[in-house]
Amino acid sequence: MHILSKMAALAAVAMLAGACCPCRSYQKKTRRPLTGTEWQLVQLNGRSIQPEAGRFTITLRADDSQISGMGACNRIFGSYTEGEKRALKIGPLASTKMMCPADAALERQFTAALEATTHYDMDGPMLLLLSNGELKAIFQAKPAATEDSK
Incomplete structure (x- = not known):
């Protein structure tokens, strides 16, 4: 069970990082x-x-x-x-x-x-x-x- 919770946490972090990519792209494109x-x-x-x-x-x-x-x-x-x-x-x-x-x-x-x-x-x-x-x-x-x- 311990390894499953680690995998779930890793998957959640990966999803959050992927969801933030458009934010970083927008910031980079609009930065002055x-x-x-x-x-x-x-x-x-x-x-x-x-x-x-x-x-x-x-x-x-x-x-x-x-x-x-x-x-x-x-x-x-x-x-x-x-x-x-x-x-x-x-x-x-x-x-x-x-x-x-x-x-x-x-x-x-x-x-x-x-x-x-x-x-x-x-x-x-x-x-x-x-x-x-x-x-x-x-x-x-x-x-x-x-x-x-x-």
Whole structure:
């Protein structure tokens, strides 16, 4: 009976691994590079954020380790450092000083979450920013510009 339970467990593991193949294939096919991709904020501190064109975006440039983007109404910019095991340090950040009273608090939370980042993870087209294991922000890769859209 002992050998049968081992065989059943092995069969269950094999079925689970086979069932996950489409997940891995999707993730691999939809994954975008950390640098050079424009990322759109979709969740901040556990709160869903409705994506709006030109708002709450970031782009990390590989050539000069600079980050740039847009908050609610202010441009943000600064530097970042990548380390081993997906370590990521963003900031200090600077921004323009336009008045956007309706979303000023949300913009402050956005830049605070970026500057608190210690690590990142990726899941298909999603970028997850973490601070000491706590999920701070989720971004979705914006579609790459095509020749037709230029």
